[in-house]
Amino acid sequence: MKAKSNLSLLFVAICLLAITSCNKQQTYVPKTTLADSLIYAATSVQDLDRAVFLSDSLLATGDISIFRHCYMKGSIFIRTGKTHDAEAILKHALAIKPQNAYDSLFYFQCVKAMVEYNRQKNDEEGLLRIALPAYEGLYDLVSKPEYASEAYDILAEILQYVGVSQLNQGLTTEAGKYFDKCYDCILKVKALDKSWKHDYYATVCLYNIASLYSFKNDYHTAEKWLNYTEPIIKEMANKDNVPAVIADMSWCTYYLDRATVYHGLGKQKEADQAFEAFKRTQYAKTDIAKIHEGEYLMKTKRYAQAADAFAVTYRYLAESGSERTLDNVGYLIKKFEANYKAGRNDSALSVAAYTFENLDSAITLEKKNQAIELATIYQTQQKDAEIAEQKAKLLQTRVLALLVALVLAMTFFMIYAVIRRRQRISLEEKNQQLMIANARAEESLRMKTKFIQQISHEIRTPLNILSGYAQVITAPDMEIDNETRNDANQQILENTDRITGLVNKMLELSDVSSRTVIELTDQVPAVQIANQAVHSSGIEDAAHLDFQLQDTDGAGIAVLTTNQQAAVRVLSLLLDNAMKFTAPAEAYGHHSAADNKRATLTITKHDYGIQFIVEDTGIGVPAAEAEHIFDEFVQLDEYYNGTGIGLTVARSLSRRLGGDVVLDTTYTAGARFVFTLPCNW
Template sequence: MIHHRRFIILCSLTVLVTTLIVSCQQDTTIRAEKAIRDSIRWEDSAYHMVQKMDHYYGNNLTDSMELFAPQAMEFCQNHEKWRYYYKIWANCAMDMVWRGLFMEAVNEAKEMQEDALSRDNADGQMYAYQVLGIAYSYQKNMDEAAQCFKRALTQCERVSYPGSKFALFSYYSNALSEMKDFATLDSVLREWKVAVDAYPVDTADANADVYANWHYKYTLALSNYMIDTKKYDGLEEVLDSADYYEEIDGNYPSSLCHLATCRYKYAMDRGDYKEALQQSERIIEISKDFEMSNYILALRYRSKALEALGNHKEALVSLKRHQELNDSILVAENREQLNILNKRFEVNELKMQAERDQLKAEGRQMMLVFLLTLVSLVGLIFFVIYRHRSSVKLEKEHKKLVETYEQLEVANAKAEESSRMKSNFIQQISHEIRTPLNILSGFAQIITMPDVELENAEKKEINKGILENTDRITGLVNKMIELSDANSQTVIERNETVEVAQIAAEAIESSDISTAKHLVFEQHMPTEVGSIVLTTNHKAAARALSLILDNARKFTAPAEAEIQSQGEFFVGSLKHASLSIKTDETLVYFTVEDTGIGIPPSEAEHIFEEFVQLDDYYDGTGIGLTVARSMTRKLGGDLTLDTSYKGGARFVMTLPR
């Protein structure tokens, strides 16, 4: 009987333990499944938040972004969805770039990079370096931009989505192309080719359009590289491949415009101006309704093609339309910048007013407490005690009121200063000097970066850049004044006597051509010619010759090799420029000859027109030769291009004896 009871108890315990184990396992399984469901739900929620942010970002809904971004980032942070967290942050920073707030965008990206570095998060570091690179690109600081894109690419090795890597390849290639660093660009394109070939395009594949877009970006970059380096073998096949991939991708207007631009450049390079005209008109047709930037650029392309075909009238019409639209865009951008600044100032003023109201409310509240305390006192004994305590309290409250009043004065002064700064900025802004000011801003950023240590050589280089761009602004104003005089009917008095040698010496000194390190300058002037005395305008004659010499200095390419072992350039690798002077019975001939990039005979007269630059990669305003010819003709002479010279460019300026 006892054994029977023990057996029953043992069986009961076994059943109970088994039930508890099964229950615990089921509970653990349920909790694990719930955690997985929650994780999937949070992932979906974060993804939809990013989609919403992309919608705001793509449609320039800045106000909606600023309201939605904080709560979306907080959600992603709470649930550790870091990829989406940094993607939303990057959208906010990029919105600052598109609005021209480059300093704010750079600071935001640096803060993002530090945050991502502290978490060892590759997505965040990649996005941060990408934003920095784009911001520096818009400021024309291509060296810094290229370095940032390169660092972003190194982070892509730890990023799961390959599309990010291909987008960075595109940005990096554009920066290297702008820098003319074709050796590095060639290496990057080879690496890009290997990466993109891992995703072949199969039209039956659901991801065919995505893969086609990646291949399209690569073939477009390769096409631009081949055009820039004049490597035309196989270019047609590359362009046809780009057309094929873009058709699968969806034939987006912006992509079609980029392809047509490549074909336009290729046609212009090989002299097929009719094909170039067709491609420019194709860009106009594609972009006229929604791609204003490409549309404006296409008008300029069309003007160049028409000019090359000899249709000067239509070319002028197209160029004028290009200039009108370009000016309207600049005005709109300036207006947008002013609206942003006005909004900032209004927000600051509202904050100041809120602080003043809060301080006043606190003052009233303290006074009310003080009065209630007085009323609540009862009795003479308590009154004496209260009087002693209240005097101490009153002194403290008085100090607080004084401090509050001082804070109000400071806040009011800040508000007045903000208003004054807004008025001054609106009065001083001018889009005519934006480019040099952006360069100066870039140098200022470098100088003020806390983690950057500059060597003396770098400081000198930055100082040189600042001086050059300051002189550039001054020179632009002076040249525009000279251009205005050139277009007017102003008569230049010719009542001064001056020797030919003196005109030449002053022009050489003014142009700095004799001190240029990238060329060897020579002067050929017989003594009897130099002593000839001209009756002319001394200042105008020297200025006209100086502009021609400055043109030779600017468009003479620097030597490819520099031997600095002894602190000097290798003379054998330098370009040459010379000034030769001769005379006949009626005229004195000033011939400026160089071994620079040269000028096609078809452009012999075009280059003397206002704002004409045959090569956009050289600095300048395109008005120097215009002013020089105008001055020379008003002095009774002329300025022409000698098209028979093939070794560079040869200009001949004549003045009457």
Template sequence: MLKRRILLLLTWIVTVVILVPLTGCENGGRKAAYDEAVKTIMDASKQRDFSRMQLLADSLGKAEVLSEAESYFWQGLAYYRMMQVHTAEFFWKEAMVSIEDSDDPADLDTYARAASYLAGLHIRYYNFQSASKVVRTALEHLNYHHYISTSDYTNLLVFAGCCKGHYNIDDEEVSQLFEQAYKRHLDHIAKAHARENYHDAVVGVINIAYGWLSEKKYKKGLFWNRRLKKLVSDYKQLFPNDSAYIDKQQARCHIFEAIGYEGIGKIHEAEDAFEAFQQSNFANTDEGHLDASNYLAMAGKWQAAAKLLSNLDNIFVHMQSGYSLDDIQKFLLKKYKVNLMTGQTDSASVVANQICQRLDSAIIKSQWIDSDEQETIRQKEEQILQQQEHLSKVRILSLVAAMIVITSFFSVYTYFRHRAERRLAVANAQLEQKNVQLAIANAHAEESARMKASFIQQMSHEIRTPLNILSGFTQVITTPGIELDDETRQDINSKITENTDRITTLVNKMLELSEVSSKTIIERADNVPVMQIAAQAIDESGISSAEHLTFYLESSPEAEKLYLQTNQQAVTRALILLLDNAKKFTHDAEARLRNDTNEAPEKKEKVVLRVTADTEKAVFTIEDTGIVIPPEEAEHIFEEFVQLDEYYDGTGIGLTIARSLVRRLGGDVFLDTSYTDGARFVMEILTSPQVTDSAS
């Protein structure tokens, strides 16, 4: 609290100092105050004092040194730097809304910047649906006002291409948008050979080249990499003294070239490009090590990749990262795979333990950040509401004064009075509705916090058990002088592999959970037989070999002939999760709980997978004789982290992920409550995307 008060005092002093020039001359003083305000905010950003940066932007906006939209933009940028992405999104949206009716060039510039940052934020977190909406609205607005000559407009073109490429990477319009953005970058450079123009162009082309390489479009990636090399070469001729920047960008050209050539099978050229990359100073940096490890892993040079990633903890400290789900996915899982491929089981076990610890930290940190962001947004909404109430009071006072002046026109006075009363009634009704919505949201937040806490405890137990097993076997293997026969060694290897796969499965479920809230349609490019999906799911779930149950597969003649136009990986994964659920809750311990007695069942439980089809959809019905789910819980069980009885092991996210995958494929998963001898889950998959379109 004391630190925040000191920060507020310093911010007030800086604001007063900036406002002093305004008391001199009107135009020159206001311009000087504005320039000083922007410089002060930028200095706070360079010093990574983002809390002060936010307070400065807020106070300078209230003092009208910055416009309302500019204040919102800078506050959004400050919160983004503090990794409070929801709050950043809120402020950037407010910046766009506050000036959406303005045609002033300064407002249009702020609008373009806010839209560019907001679209980039959505794309970074794979929310392409929201990004596409922002890009489309912003481009229409800027095109309408003919404000199309800025680098932010060019960035929006690149983001438009990224969004279209996400849904259909082979869409010709993707390449057209990238070409249009590239031409604009060249036009900016032709008008002024400035560092900023070259930097903007280099960043834009890097994003495009890296995007093609990430999508395994290696030839297109190499084509854009050649353009990148040309830009860097031209920059080097104009600014030869900027050696650090030139070295970094040339190194990126070489590593992109190595990845591209490796992808198309030109191994010798890829090795030459990587050798050139290693000659750069950038190759010896932390960021360079990460880039190099991508190529080495792709080329199957696991030992070299493991060596580069051995210093990952120091890299995290330098980059101020390593504790988010994104970092775990991009870095720690890659390091785990590299160590596993090189046979370094001890190192792989250590990395698995780090994943467990950082996974807990990432979840807890995410909860705190979400809580802080919700409070910040609530306070800002209250502030906006107070401003609106103040404006409303001013209007009412003005209206009363006008009515006193024109008392002779009593009829007009009555009209305005009645109109004001109606507005007040509407405002009160809206306020009551908001209060009800806030109460509901608060109840949901409390329930979510309780379920997340339970989930963290369960995940810790789920991961700690295989880690203990791995640790025990590692101690056995590494004990000096111990001799193991082949059968024992094979059994130990089998247990290590089994528990390593268990940890990997849990982490993959966490990553799948991050996609649950996504509404993005999954691409349906696979034409696959229905029965092949069923066979693959049965095989990977292991349900047919489970000793505690009898498994049956039934299919209709229509299903045996049907092919689905779908995403094979996603629909198979959903079916595996449903079969896993049936296998778990027909186990002896769980099956006994459905009876009122403690007696063990006299015969094995039964699970049936029934596959039927018609002209519009394929239906997978998973029916078991395990525990009975009450009808009132039929929807509740599909929510995140829900377990009807916390006595059972599990994470409580399997059904959530299954329904999310199927709905993004245009189908659905639901519980058939008419079945009372156990549980019956029904998964419906439409036969083709055309059916989805016509249905909608």
């Protein structure tokens, strides 16, 4: 019945358009006002396919501008996961200059959607390149009273995205300035327009800012922005025409954010009260709210309750209608982690198997997207070739003309010869640059493809093991002794840890690419960093080698000003490397079984600071590969499992800490990596 009602509403709207088209006026605004009503009716009932069809029809009849059309379709494509289509149509709109204030309004709506798209794909540079010029241009539009409130709304969201980008790059002060400008725009909108819609947009902006500070563990600042949000929600909820679901959803989000902040500040009693208030809202019963509830419960270590909340994950992904992307796999990983930490091994195994199926689909989709990108590159190259061919024909025509004029003007010919020579050199240089760029693109594609294959293999192996043991344990007629059951449980724990570690490495690689600034505010002794890294890597418990931690010249007591978590992670990665490449020879069949495997971590003083030297008697690294091994996805020995990103992450983190990681090529008994951190003596 609901679907029929929605279709009826859309049918009536189209009939209204047909009737009014018979007496169409020449003024632009009345037609657009009616078209806006029709588009709003279509999107309100969530009939997005018909909304796209309606937008195409209204554009064809001239009832909406190209900017209104591109904004609507681009927004729908982003919501439905068709990011390539969204990017293409929004770029088309941004390439056109608006002719009037109304067009400018939707032009900047397209700018906002494009900024949001760049934020989703973590393209900080692209975001700022689009947002900053628009930020200046919007101040002209807000001077027009009829568009001021909408323009301030757009400006507030763009300022919010700029602030988020600055904060992610570690520019805390600059981010705060943009966020304050965003709040100033929100207050101006409230003074201009008292409708609940602007209040709702304001709360969304403020929630996003508060949530980001919570994610950065800056709970005091997050609390400040939630305090800004609370009076706006109260005012909106008291308005007569606000839909009950909007008010309920706003309170729901507010209470959960408030619970997260209180938990981060150590105010657990207040956090529990806020969480109970969240549970009392109607919106808390929706699938997406359940997933957010599960994320909060994971933070508070209530894993069993979190697992219950994540029970709706499958249904949410199915009903959302989005493609099986690597981002959506993240929801499944959260569900898996909750069940695993809650001790629900059977459920965790089931989620792991389902995740594996979705991962295959996500990898296939990623390859498809890469194929689309390659097709675009190929089409661009074809166009370049056509342009080059046209230039060559033009040159031939000029040569013939010059040959005819040679008898009359030798001087002119000499001047032309010089010009032609310069053009040829320039063309050759451009061709060489194009060849180099093409080679780089091909190498990048090859490395991406190899990485995807490695990731697929790395996850497939432990999941196959988990699946095998699950079948054995759950077989109804299978009788298993305690020793076999204990071994199966151990294998399940090891392989789940292996999957979790791999996902964490992938997230670390994404952070490496972002080049985010690391704050150096921790005062920590060098030996504490070493001890935490040893514990984190588990190298002391490795049965196949002897490990020693050595402190020379009292270097371990030196206090470093650094980022403790990042420094420990660098050293842990180097110890993991040593532990892996000193594995028992019989596991790989190409080393002597008589090798005496050992590893040493030495802390020593250096002219520039403190050095952590990780030395092992493993397979070693050829001197010629001393720099190559730090490149992404590089693996010198294919007999060993891995993704080839550990050393890349280690070097990137070390350099962002002001130090470095290098391979000592003078050591030939295995591998020796030197991790240096600056220290003021």
